[in-house]
Structure formats: C-alpha cells, structure tokens
Amino acid sequence: MKKFAERLKSEQGFTLIEMIAALTLFSMIVGIISMVTMFGFRSYHKITIENALRDEADIIMSTIINELYTYAPESVINTTNINGITLKKGSAADEMIAFSGGSLVIGAITAVPDPNDRRTSIHSSLTGSVISSTSADGRTCQTTFPCDTGLIKIKLKLTQMYDGRAYTMELESKFGF
Numbered sequence: 001m002k003k004f005a006e007r008l009k010s011e012q013g014f015t016l017i018e019m020i021a022a023l024t025l026f027s028m029i030v031g032i033i034s035m036v037t038m039f040g041f042r043s044y045h046k047i048t049i050e051n052a053l054r055d056e057a058d059i060i061m062s063t064i065i066n067e068l069y070t071y072a073p074e075s076v077i078n079t080t081n082i083n084g085i086t087l088k089k090g091s092a093a094d095e096m097i098a099f100s101g102g103s104l105v106i107g108a109i110t111a112v113p114d115p116n117d118r119r120t121s122i123h124s125s126l127t128g129s130v131i132s133s134t135s136a137d138g139r140t141c142q143t144t145f146p147c148d149t150g151l152i153k154i155k156l157k158l159t160q161m162y163d164g165r166a167y168t169m170e171l172e173s174k175f176g177f
Contacts, residue, residue, distance in 0.1 A: 045162065053158045053169040056122045060104055060156060061173060064097055064131070067106055068152070068177060071095055075146035076133045076177060085133050088146060102127040128157035133177075151176055 014022070073087035073095075084098020084105070098105045102125040131154050133141040141147035156171045 046167075049160060049162050049167045050169065053124060053160060053167065056124050057156050057158055057169065057171050059122065060126075061154065063104070063106070064152075064154065065175065067095070067097055073177070075141075075148045076150070076152070077141045077143055077146045078132050080143070083129075084131055085141075085152065097131060099126050099129040099131060104129075124158040124160045126156065126158060128159075130155040149177065 068087070071087050071089060073089050075088045077086050077088065078084075079086050079096060079098060082098050082100050084096050084100070087095045087097070095107060096105065104122070104126060131152065133147055133150055133152050135141060135145075135147040135150040139145065139147075141150060151174050154173045156173075157168065158171075159166050159168045161167075
C-alpha cells in the first residue's frame with residue numbers, strides 16, 4: 001500500500017513528445033472510426049431509399065397489370081391530352097391509366113389523382129413517367145387506329161426526397177396485351 005501511495009505522490013509525468021505522440025495516435029484512431037461510421041450510415045440510408053423506390057415501382061407495375069387484366073380491354077389507345085392509355089371494352093365505360101401531376105391515375109377519363117386510392121397512393125413523385133402502347137408491328141395505338149394486341153411500354157421515373165436530397169430511380173418495362 002505504501003508503494004501505491006508513493007507513486008501517487010510522485011510528480012513524474014509525460015513528456016511533451018509522449019503527449020503529442022499519444023494525441024496523434026488517438027486522433028487518427030477516432031478519425032478512422034468516425035469515417036467508417038459515417039460511411040455506414042450513408043450506405044444504410046441510400047439502400048433504404050433504393051428499397052423504398054423499388055417497392056413503390058413494384059406496386060405501380062402490379063397495379064397497372066392488375067387493372068389491365070381485370071378490365072380486360074378489347075382495344076387500347078394512347079391518350080392525346082395526358083400521358084397515358086385508354087382501355088376500351090365494348091359498351092362499357094372507357095378506363096384510363098395515366099401519369100398526371102406526378103401521380104398515377106386509374107379510372108374514368110375525367111379522373112384526377114385520388115390520395116385515398118390505395119392502388120395509386122405512393123410517396124414518390126412520378127413526374128417524367130411515361131406509359132404508351134404500340135401495335136404488334138410497332139405502330140402507335142391512336143383513336144383512328146386502336147390496337148387489339150401489342151405492347152404496353154412503361155417508363156417509371158420515381159423521385160423521393162430524403163434529408164433535402166432527391167433520390168431518383170428510373171425503370172423501364174414492356175409487356176404484351
């Protein structure tokens with residue numbers, strides 16, 4: 001016990017060079033740890049946003065495909081006044097699938113985006129997204145030339161804001177009808 005008390009009373013300390021060396025090593029270790037931690041947080045947030053965008057793209061694509069197969073149109077034409085397609089079926093009312101005002105719109109020709117519609121309510125902006133139809137031989141489906149078979153081309157551009165930054169994902173898909 002006496003030795004321990006004597007060591008506490010001694011006035012020996014570290015030299016300036018030892019202190020500088022210790023502080024340098026400590027600051028390098030703290031710097032490396034903080035860089036690795038910040039990189040991990042950034043990667044986590046980026047992956048989280050990308051997963052959210054992919055999930056919303058899957059929802060949009062399955063919604064469009066479900067609407068097509070549920071409605072079972074006899075012919076499809078591209079709409080002229082907004083970015084979308086019109087589904088025609090005999091004497092039934094025409095339905096529209098379109099991107100308007102950064103949202104997906106499904107329903108009657110005069111439909112506007114409904115924030116309460118679970119099929120179309122998403123968190124991302126769809127500004128810049130395109131949906132169009134072409135016939136099997138590549139001609140554009142128009143009012144004068146409706147297509148009873150062909151391809152529907154969808155180009156999704158999803159944008160989601162996070163921490164003041166816009167994250168964007170673009171996807172393209174084609175399927176037959």
